[in-house]
Amino acid sequence: MLAVAPAGAAGKPSRSNGAANRVIFVHGYAPLGKHDCTKTFSDARKHFTNKKWKGNLLTFGYYTNNKNCSYNVGGSRETPIKDVAKKFANHVSKNYTEKGIKVDVVAHSMGGLVVRSALHYTHKRAAGFPKKLYIEDVVTLGTPHAGITPSRATLCGNARQCKDLKAGSAFLKALPGKMPSTTKNGNMSTDWTTISSYNDGTVSESSGVAGTANHEVQYKAGINHGELITTTSGTHTSRIKHSGKWSKFSKRVSPVEQARLAVYHHSTT
Template sequence: MNLRSSLTAVVAGLVLTLMATTTASAIPSPARADAVGVEAAPARADSNKRPVFLIKGYTPGDKCGSKWNAAVRLLKSEGWKTKRLHRVGFYATDDSKCDVRIDNGTATAETSLKVLGRELAKKIYDMYSSKGIPVDIVGHSMGGLIARAAIAGYQKGEPGWPKKLLVEDVVTLGTPHRGVHRPACFTLQCIEMNPFSGFRNWLGADLPQADGGTDWTLVSSRADWSVPPAFAMPTDIGAQHLVLYSEIGSSLGHSELRTQATGVFPLNYTNNGGASWGYLERGSAPLRVTKNALYWSSRW
């Protein structure tokens, strides 16, 4: 992804901070579709033509569609077609602006994230993968775990998952990949986000791959007190790209990772899973970083 600069200075303090809780490892090679006996996925290419599934976080009782207004406006301005920008709803209270519903839109906070992941995978297959069309996913907070579950169940060959899944890029914004504990929240979805839950164990240690390979970008902020960077962007789970916004001068909290489309912010970034880091004093806003991650096929 092109973040306006190719600065490559190693940020030693950042690396030490992240390595206090995670250990960098080699990025796994993308899965080969022909190795598992299915039709090869289309070749990667720079594109604003791929459908994008936008998955919100833990919001039982809230409306759904408006949460992605800023993202949809930005992507439309950059050439994405409205009919291919899908806001995913999964609670009974979600409004009609969420044009794609999984679990029949009747889920509650007691519906397992594994179930929602399975239903998302089936929806992507029915709408696009069955036609040979790859898609991209953006997940905010818990939404990133639903995206991860969709691909993990497919990669594992779990019962009920589709026979083919084409997901080219996934961007997660403040997603608790390492889990997170939400005080005074005891619903099943909160329990499954716990670092030691059975769901977390089922997800596996590494980010999963769909047919043809999936490129992962994890975005976090030091000002996110809901899901701190050590939990949102570990360097040892196979993410190709990591972006970390500085606390000082950014004020990008948990919700702002999903809504901030303009402005410049200091950030650290890596395009090799954490082996080396660069720094930008005037980096792009989170949604523009997201747009770049969805568009570029190789440059990031």
């Protein structure tokens, strides 16, 4: 008789460069509590396709009123970000990690905090989170790693997610400064790239790259919060940090192309 392998027994994949990975795009906070996932990431996914990306380009949503998402877990603006993170982590674990499949993630705004906390609490083996995750690369664009700007915090209001997004919130304080990338407990090493813009009125240029990531990128001007996921072409004044040192500002690729390069390469250059 053939022995049946237990769930989660698939071997851990190795890190490698390439365009074969599935990419999961995760949206940000929605003032009206809904996203059209296809519309939100239309430009980014089209750019990846035009650049010959081979893996599936998927979307993950977390509002009940969302539409056109590859996978949507439901919820509202009153759902704590940590709870969304738990749903995201279990989705990735069940559909990919347990089958030995690695994925990449590109997240906008609050979506980056969903992914960051999903990996952090999975690494800690927190209650309700899976045992491990195989996420090879993560890119966050305009994610408030240190909170949203005071003016946006006022506009956001008192919904639970708004409270979590405010600088100094208990949710943010519970996350370590270094982006979660450990191989402890069977997790795959995760390479992080954080991207911000000086022209982002929702997330300051410093908050967007707060904490310690493998690679940090700042755009000087001309790209606002929403344009971080829609600007696919041209050259833009920006700089990148490697090993704790910022490069000089120079003309570099668009934010979406930077995201594509980040998930393609083991180490962004």
